[in-house]
Amino acid sequence: MSQVATMNRLAPLSRQQINARLHSCPRLPSLSTVNSALRELLAADQSYTAQISEVIRRDPSLTARLLRLVNSVYFGLNVPVNSIEEAVFYLGLRQIRQLAMVTPVIEDFQKMAGNTEFPWREFWRHCIGTAIMAREVLSAVRMPNDEADYVAGLVHDVGKIVMASVFPQHFAEIHRRALETKAPLQALEIEVLGMDHAELGGLYLEQHRLPQVMIESARFHHSPERASQHIQIVAAVHVADLLLRHAQIGVSGNYQNVAAEAWFEAPAWHLLFPNQTDSAKAIARAGLNRSLERLPLILEGLV
Template sequence: MNEVKAQLPRLDRSEILAKVQNCPRLPSLRSIDTALRDLLNADQRYTLQISEVIRRDPSLTARLLRLVNSVYYSLTTPVNSIEEAVFYLGVRQIRQLAMVTPVIEDFQKLASRTPFPWRSFWQHCIATAILTREITNSVVQVNDDCDYIAGLVHDVGKIVMASAFPEHFREIYSSTPPHQDLLELERTLLGMDHAELGGAYLESHNLPRVMIYSARYHHEPAAATEQSSIVAAVHIADLLARKAKIGNSGNPAEVDEQDWKSSPAWDLIFKNHSEVEMAITRGNFQRTVEMLPSILDGIV
């Protein structure tokens, strides 16, 4: 450990938790635009109404048009109208964009003063959200968005660390070698790792338990006493995104094929699947991973 690292003060638990509780709230985690959500829970017949609500949000409008004109959709003629974009993207994709946009903007406000490749980090978070939804939907159809949001906020502890403990964050994330256990380094230098920070932050603001548990246990899903299936899905999604090097989670440790294929988290979700079914399921996930870079370039 170098000299600079040795000089960083390791904080006690009560001091850390006090600072975490003083971190600003992320309003987007409590309230995604109600009018848009109601329309999106209807169907495609409401294209004009959906477009009108989207038009009130310049940031969401920009992301919508950027995504529909991205390489992923390969349209021969650029789409310039919101109505056309809604038609091409469909309700599910717009609902995900509607959730991502305010959350990412809140994240940026919280962490923007601390240097880090945040755009790549947002891409990792969104990739994890998309893959979490894919994993949970392969077992049971999920009607609400709790799985997607759980994947989106799984690394919120890193944002909290960047906001509340910027010096520790800079030291930890500027020079972590690939062989170093990131969580162990965080605990050594700060006194708490990002998973525990994220869980504590979300709990302090009385957010849904699925968010709290996904942030707290996404590195150790077997330890989650609640929400175990979604936590396990987030864990696998995180490994998949890191293995494919989609975005930048800040964790330099390499994830190989065996890490994600042999994770005990699979057993928490796919208890009743045969080996043949599992092979097909993993193949589907890998195809989704291959499409993610072009999707993410249109979102972030």
């Protein structure tokens, strides 16, 4: 029987069926403990480059990403950096902390997605880019006091990975149609599977009892006005997602064009800036546009 004939027989599933099958989806260990040794070291009052370098050296993937990032065009160094100590010095603690999160999470995501046909490398660029821009968006409103916004941006599309893992035929059919028709992705997901990736991601994170900020960001990153908690972070993730899609950085799986002003006119923008003056909003917009221009260079060193 042909693949097309098999896919034509796909029927949407009930919420109960989806819930039951979600239990077979593996837990992402990296979401519960992200490089704990490095996090503790970075959180200490005094962190020494040699100690941090020693922790990084234990993780070959993290080491490779660290050196690739510091030697990327973004840093524009004349002489290549081959030493972890030097790389730590150039990058600083904030970027090291973010790298420590990205590395295990993306590796776990890749294992979960398996061999499902999809431009995964471009998808990881979308996820990491959204994490970076969510931090930039939130910083225009208030100073983030932890990495919750970054992690929320990183995992906002986890529902698509879960869909590829647990419902691979539905996932393949959805993205075949999305590419062909450029129809709204969430509508296609509901039509083919019976649930969209946002709700699926929220359910998955909820089942594994992960932090509420991650659950809310996955579930409401397309409709932040519906979030009941962490509204600013969810709104920042929404704006970041629109910015990435508008600039066509990475691939989210949603092939609809995002107009230049869509992120600025979105309800999320008004949730973030309800009382700010026009001049303050203009400064924020200009800053975000500058960050967006630099983003491909940063991602080149990460993915």
